Amino acid sequence: MLGALTVLLVCQLIGTIIAHAAGWPIPxxxxxxxxxxxxxxxxRGPSPDVQATSQGLLRQMGLLFVPAGVGIVNQLHVIRTxxxxxxxxxxxxxxxxxxxxxxxxxxxxxxxx
Amino acid sequence: MSxxxxxxxxxxxxxxxxxxxxxxATLLVWQGxxxxxxxxxxxxxxxxxxxxxxxLAILLLATGTSYRAYFRGGQxxxxxxxxxxxxxxxxxxxxxxxxxRNLLPILIALGAGSVTASVSAMVLAHxxxxxxxxxxxxxxxxxxxxxxMGISQDLGGVxxxxxxxxxxTGVFGGLLCLPLFRLLRITDRRAQxxxxxxxAHGLATARLLLVSETAGAFGGLAIGLNGxxxxxxxxxxxxxxxx
Numbered sequence: 001m002l003g004a005l006t007v008l009l010v011c012q013l014i015g016t017i018i019a020h021a022a023g024w025p026i027p028x029x030x031x032x033x034x035x036x037x038x039x040x041x042x043x044r045g046p047s048p049d050v051q052a053t054s055q056g057l058l059r060q061m062g063l064l065f066v067p068a069g070v071g072i073v074n075q076l077h078v079i080r081t082x083x084x085x086x087x088x089x090x091x092x093x094x095x096x097x098x099x100x101x102x103x104x105x106x107x108x109x110x111x112x113x
Numbered sequence: 114m115s116x117x118x119x120x121x122x123x124x125x126x127x128x129x130x131x132x133x134x135x136x137x138a139t140l141l142v143w144q145g146x147x148x149x150x151x152x153x154x155x156x157x158x159x160x161x162x163x164x165x166x167x168x169l170a171i172l173l174l175a176t177g178t179s180y181r182a183y184f185r186g187g188q189x190x191x192x193x194x195x196x197x198x199x200x201x202x203x204x205x206x207x208x209x210x211x212x213x214r215n216l217l218p219i220l221i222a223l224g225a226g227s228v229t230a231s232v233s234a235m236v237l238a239h240x241x242x243x244x245x246x247x248x249x250x251x252x253x254x255x256x257x258x259x260x261x262m263g264i265s266q267d268l269g270g271v272x273x274x275x276x277x278x279x280x281x282t283g284v285f286g287g288l289l290c291l292p293l294f295r296l297l298r299i300t301d302r303r304a305q306x307x308x309x310x311x312x313a314h315g316l317a318t319a320r321l322l323l324v325s326e327t328a329g330a331f332g333g334l335a336i337g338l339n340g341x342x343x344x345x346x347x348x349x350x351x352x353x354x355x356x
Contacts, residue, residue: 008196015199026344027263029198033337036202046203054200057193061315062162063143064194065258067135067187069166069280071273073173074180078247078274085241089251090278093234094286094312095293097255101226101335102299102308108218109301 004053011036129178135186142168160284160316194259201257201337208334219307223335226311227342230255231350234278239356246271248356252347254278255286257314260340264347279314286313287320302327310335 015035016028024031040046046054072079079086128134146161146168153159173183184191205212212219234251243251250270253261258279265275290309299305306328309317318332 005196008199011199012195027198027260027267029195029263030260030340030344032195032199033202033205034341036199037205040202040206041209046206051203054203057197057200058204061197063139063165064190064197065162065276065280066139066143066165066169067184067191068258068262068273068276069162070169070173070183070187071180072166072277073170075271075274075277078271079277082238082241082243082247085238085243085247086278086281088241089234089237089243090254090281091285092237093230093251094255094282095289096233097226097230097312098286098290098293098308098317099297099299100229101222101311102294102304103297104222104225105218105304105307106299106301108215108222109304112218 001049001053001056004047004049007050008032008036008053008057011039129182130185132186132189134178135183136189137186138169138172138183139165139187139190142172160287162280163284166280194262198257198259198263198340201340204333205337208330211330212334215303219334219338222304222307223311223338224342224346226308227255227339227346228350230312231343231347232354235350235354235356245356247274249351250274251278252351253343254282255312255314256340256343257336260344264344268348268351283313283316287316290317290320291324303331306331307335311339314339 011032012029013032015031015033018024019026019028019031142165143161146159146164149164150156150159150161169183172178173180231252234254235248238248238251246269249268250265250272252268252270253264253275256264256279258276261275261279262272264270266272286309290305290313294300294305294308299308302325305325306318306321309321309328310332314336318329318336321332322329
């Protein structure tokens with residue numbers, strides 16, 4: 001588990017260094033994801049350790065969002081002032097994105113046959 | 114001099130000055146929320162993330178504890194978001210063969226959905242009078258939280274606000290994805306999964322996983338891919354829209 005966690009952190013570190021050095025507006029962990037994906041392709045799959053640790057982390061992923069979400073206590077004024085904008089923009093944009101992605105993919109799947 | 118009440122007060126102040134309070138409160142509330150979620154059979158209203166945030170926020174407000182004091186412990190949990198993001202490569206690798214077979218349709222459908230989500234959210238929020246930082250915080254709202262918060266931070270948004278927007282998107286998308294697919298006659302499981310993962314990340318994917326393994330696999334793939342695509346496109350879209 002510690003070995004796998006080190007692998008994940010090293011990927012994140014290299015990703016962060018590359019993003020900063022190149023001045024790319026991409027978060028370091030996202031580049032770390034690409035690096036690990038490349039590593040997995042090269043090594044033809046994750047080691048049992050990396051597999052288990054990643055699954056463990058991803059299974060508890062919900063917990064990891066909680067501290068940021070609690071930051072809502074400092075944003076209550078924003079939520080109150082812009083309630084209408086938030087209450088419209090979030091549902092409408094979500095339905096549009098679901099419909100556009102699903103509709104296009106369905107169309108491709110049908111054209112395939 | 115100080116009675117039992119005074120001693121308790123000193124302990125409380127001491128606990129708040131260190132990481133124990135924030136860390137332990139987060140873990141305890143989370144375990145309570147996941148227990149409730151299991152008890153209710155994963156009902157839509159018992160989303161453990163939403164419940165945990167609500168309980169902790171009320172706890173902070175009720176006890177007059179500052180977010181800074183809470184975050185002294187909360188930061189240790191949040192730190193794991195980085196490695197968790199990297200770990201998304203493992204399920205992506207598992208779906209690599211399926212992805213290669215449908216590469217072009219996936220990239221076109223996902224790219225279109227990603228741009229639709231960002232642009233429509235920002236334009237609507239702007240049109241309804243939201244200030245710039247709220248509009249920017251909307252850009253990555255369909256992306257999985259760790260990536261979304263990173264994108265938001267880099268764009269000059271408010272990561273905490275983005276975390277809330279992402280959560281609202283996920284809860285809403287998880288509730289309405291299947292009825293919407295029925296309405297639009299989107300029956301292909303691959304299309305459903307890709308749409309769920311792109312439009313409403315892990316929460317919609319978790320919902321779709323209950324009806325189909327294929328949809329779940331495509332959802333997992335879409336979560337990671339949409340994170341990448343949005344990280345690349347969002348800065349360009351924000352500049353292009355002039356926000």
